[in-house]
Amino acid sequence: MIPYGCQSIDEDDIAAVADVLRGDFLTGGPAVDRFEAALAAAVDTPHAVACANGTAALHLAMMALGIGPGATVVVPSLTFLASANAARYVGAEVRFADVDPETGLLTPDTLEVALQRGGAASVHAVVVVHLNGRCADLDGISKVTQRYGLKLVEDACHAVGGAGQVAGRRAMVGSCPASDLACFSFHPVKTIAMGEGGAVTTRSQEIADRVRRMRNHGMTRDPETFLDREEGFAPDGSPNPWYYEMHEPGFNYRATDIHCALGESQLRKLPVFLARRRALAARYNRLLAGLAPAVVPVPRLAEDDGWHLYAVLIDFAGLGHSRADVMRGLRERGIGTQVHYFPVHRQPYYRRRYGALDLPGADAYYRCQLSLPLHMRMAEEDVDRVVAALADVLGLAGEVPSSRAGAA
Numbered sequence: 001m002i003p004y005g006c007q008s009i010d011e012d013d014i015a016a017v018a019d020v021l022r023g024d025f026l027t028g029g030p031a032v033d034r035f036e037a038a039l040a041a042a043v044d045t046p047h048a049v050a051c052a053n054g055t056a057a058l059h060l061a062m063m064a065l066g067i068g069p070g071a072t073v074v075v076p077s078l079t080f081l082a083s084a085n086a087a088r089y090v091g092a093e094v095r096f097a098d099v100d101p102e103t104g105l106l107t108p109d110t111l112e113v114a115l116q117r118g119g120a121a122s123v124h125a126v127v128v129v130h131l132n133g134r135c136a137d138l139d140g141i142s143k144v145t146q147r148y149g150l151k152l153v154e155d156a157c158h159a160v161g162g163a164g165q166v167a168g169r170r171a172m173v174g175s176c177p178a179s180d181l182a183c184f185s186f187h188p189v190k191t192i193a194m195g196e197g198g199a200v201t202t203r204s205q206e207i208a209d210r211v212r213r214m215r216n217h218g219m220t221r222d223p224e225t226f227l228d229r230e231e232g233f234a235p236d237g238s239p240n241p242w243y244y245e246m247h248e249p250g251f252n253y254r255a256t257d258i259h260c261a262l263g264e265s266q267l268r269k270l271p272v273f274l275a276r277r278r279a280l281a282a283r284y285n286r287l288l289a290g291l292a293p294a295v296v297p298v299p300r301l302a303e304d305d306g307w308h309l310y311a312v313l314i315d316f317a318g319l320g321h322s323r324a325d326v327m328r329g330l331r332e333r334g335i336g337t338q339v340h341y342f343p344v345h346r347q348p349y350y351r352r353r354y355g356a357l358d359l360p361g362a363d364a365y366y367r368c369q370l371s372l373p374l375h376m377r378m379a380e381e382d383v384d385r386v387v388a389a390l391a392d393v394l395g396l397a398g399e400v401p402s403s404r405a406g407a408a
């Protein structure tokens with residue numbers, strides 16, 4: 001069986017985790033600091049704060065930006081639940097934006113339409129999702145958020161190692177030249193696996209400090225911040241060694257040393273992982289050209305893409321096949337696929353809360369989307385096998401170039 005995504009764990013990853021297990025700290029130790037430093041370097045940002053998972057990162061982002069009841073957060077509908085739920089965790093409302101029907105991405109235009117729908121006055125922040133690993137148009141989107149004075153959160157859970165263009169310069173996803181912060185997930189289907197893991201990256205010391213505090217119950221041990229001077233300090237003015245304060249409640253969203261050791265070991269291989277994924281994607285592109293226009297790869301950035309998912313758009317209706325039958329047919333041939341995503345505005349919870357919305361770009365993308373396998377355990381021949389099986393299931397066999405012709 002070729003799953004649509006899975007982790008790639010080598011002996012060096014296992015050794016890194018075993019070292020932590022033999023050491024003094026399972027959590028709160030040096031592996032967390034090392035992972036944070038490595039991630040900050042990898043995405044070219046001064047601050048990276050590790051946390052329990054990508055959902056926690058998004059929740060921490062909302063708290064760090066002071067989003068709460070009375071605020072509205074614009075979120076593209078074509079994303080994973082957590083991108084929207086994070087706003088609800090802090091009591092804010094979600095305003096769903098449409099996406100480009102071919103890329104699935106939020107655009108400056110779809111953002112503008114969402115801001116006009118219902119007015120921009122109550123909107124405090126925008127979440128931009130780098131779907132599939134492709135960096136959205138940060139330049140254009142940040143111009144809109146700046147014009148309206150809005151915070152900008154990057155949901156970069158798909159996009160570690162990707163890059164975009166900001167002000168005419170290449171910028172790593174997570175380096176945040178045009179946003180307040182970026183949130184990453186290191187779930188096993190992502191390019192870097194921690195088991196469960198996530199991180200917030202930012203250029204702002206203040207945001208980083210707040211994220212650190214909120215991932216650890218809202219605790220501060222910094223004497224300079226103590227409000228209760230009598231409890232916090234000894235008569236000689238030295239801070240009491242046991243003392244900490246909480247000025248607002250946070251959560252236990254810490255990442256353990258076990259997870260961070262794995263994350264650091266995986267990060268070392270990020271360039272290799274990306275190169276391999278890019279090569280597999282290029283092979284898909286070549287082989288799938290024979291199935292156009294019935295099957296069209298979602299347009300990507302090639303060199304600068306994070307290549308988390310290899311997504312195609314299939315004209316299921318035109319071909320007379322249901323997506324469920326195609327997925328079942330592929331599964332029978334040993335190939336796992338997935339759909340990313342059912343538009344979040346159509347989830348019963350959000351439909352109940354905000355009513356039925358007309359977001360035709362999200363609906364059109366969803367109707368045709370299928371994620372084909374893309375991960376490190378795949379050989380080039382697996383790509384050939386997937387494309388041949390897809391052609392077979394869709395009744396397009398004979399349209400695919402031979403793997404010899406497709407290979408390069």
Ligand SMILES: Cc1ncc(COP(=O)(O)O)c(C=O)c1O
Nearest residue numbers: 053054055080082083157185187
């Ligand atoms: C776009 C997006 N945002 C957020 C998340 C949440 O990340 P996690 O599963 O690590 O909580 C995911 C995870 O799949 C995701 O794909």
